[in-house]
Amino acid sequence: MSSAKVALVSGANQGIGLETARQLAALGYEVFVGARKAQEGQAAAASIGAKAHYVHLDLGDPASFRGAAALVEEKFGHLDALVNNAGIGPDAGMKPSEAPIDLIRQTFETNVLGLVELTQTMLPLVRKSEAGRIVNVSSVLGSLSLNCDFAAELGSWRSFGYNGSKAAVNMFTVTLAFELKDTAIKVNSAHPGWVKTQLGGEEAPLGVEEGAKTSVQLATLPPDGPTGGYFHDGNGLAW
Numbered sequence: 296m297s298s299a300k301v302a303l304v305s306g307a308n309q310g311i312g313l314e315t316a317r318q319l320a321a322l323g324y325e326v327f328v329g330a331r332k333a334q335e336g337q338a339a340a341a342s343i344g345a346k347a348h349y350v351h352l353d354l355g356d357p358a359s360f361r362g363a364a365a366l367v368e369e370k371f372g373h374l375d376a377l378v379n380n381a382g383i384g385p386d387a388g389m390k391p392s393e394a395p396i397d398l399i400r401q402t403f404e405t406n407v408l409g410l411v412e413l414t415q416t417m418l419p420l421v422r423k424s425e426a427g428r429i430v431n432v433s434s435v436l437g438s439l440s441l442n443c444d445f446a447a448e449l450g451s452w453r454s455f456g457y458n459g460s461k462a463a464v465n466m467f468t469v470t471l472a473f474e475l476k477d478t479a480i481k482v483n484s485a486h487p488g489w490v491k492t493q494l495g496g497e498e499a500p501l502g503v504e505e506g507a508k509t510s511v512q513l514a515t516l517p518p519d520g521p522t523g524g525y526f527h528d529g530n531g532l533a534w
């Protein structure tokens with residue numbers, strides 16, 4: 296088995312995922328750049344350099360999870376950091392009472408079920424790491440506490456599909472962290488901040504360098520770092 300540090304980032308062809316892959320490669324990780332579109336994924340990996348390896352990863356296609364696991368196994372034999380970054384928010388700005396059910400279903404399929412099944416598929420490789428880290432990229436919009444605060448300034452970001460999917464991601468974080476509490480693996484949820492990307496939009500105050508910081512911190516936690524937490528830039532968030 297290789298002694299290299301190895302990471303896999305889903306949705307790494309653009310936005311926060313691409314920058315997370317770039318920062319992990321700069322820290323010396325061999326990084327699998329997960330993307331559903333080959334051309335974009337290959338271009339993203341090439342833009343990072345020799346430490347980046349494109350891997351086909353479509354959150355709607357579990358066969359791609361098995362293919363990615365086989366590739367990681369063959370090249371390195373273990374996975375130190377799984378960053379579950381890919382996500383969508385097609386019901387942004389829509390009222391819970393009006394959002395088309397297909398959009399809500401698609402959101403849960405991608406953000407929750409795809410993320411869970413990808414993690415289940417990769418877990419045997421993470422168990423082979425001496426210090427496995429699983430980062431579930433959530434959002435502060437998945438916080439029940441925040442959504443319960445009717446005075447909170449969330450603008451149009453009070454949709455059920457996106458916010459509900461991120462709350463479910465948070466529940467996956469804590470249930471999996473509990474299951475793995477007696478192992479070296481740490482599982483945490485990340486809120487990147489409001490970041491200028493295709494999803495975050497032009498008005499967002501943060502750039503991707505800032506936006507990737509929390510995922511990178513949680514992917515590289517020291518042995519005494521937390522598990523089962525919900526963080527933005529080192530600070531715990533209310534669930």
Ligand SMILES: NC(=O)c1ccc[n+]([C@@H]2O[C@H](COP(=O)([O-])OP(=O)(O)OC[C@H]3O[C@@H](n4cnc5c(N)ncnc54)[C@H](OP(=O)(O)O)[C@@H]3O)[C@@H](O)[C@H]2O)c1
Pocket residue numbers: 305306307308309310311312330331332352353354355379380381382383405432433434435486487488489490491492493494495496499
């Ligand atoms: N930007 C923010 O302000 C913000 C705030 C809080 C949380 N987040 C979270 O941060 C993560 C990254 O978002 P971002 O802002 O960087 O958004 P983005 O630029 O829109 O990137 C999203 C990434 O996810 C990929 N993706 C979507 N559906 C996929 C699928 N079915 N299979 C594989 N990949 C898929 C996209 O691939 P394609 O290019 O092929 O579509 C893209 O690479 C998301 O989980 C998001 O919820 C973002």
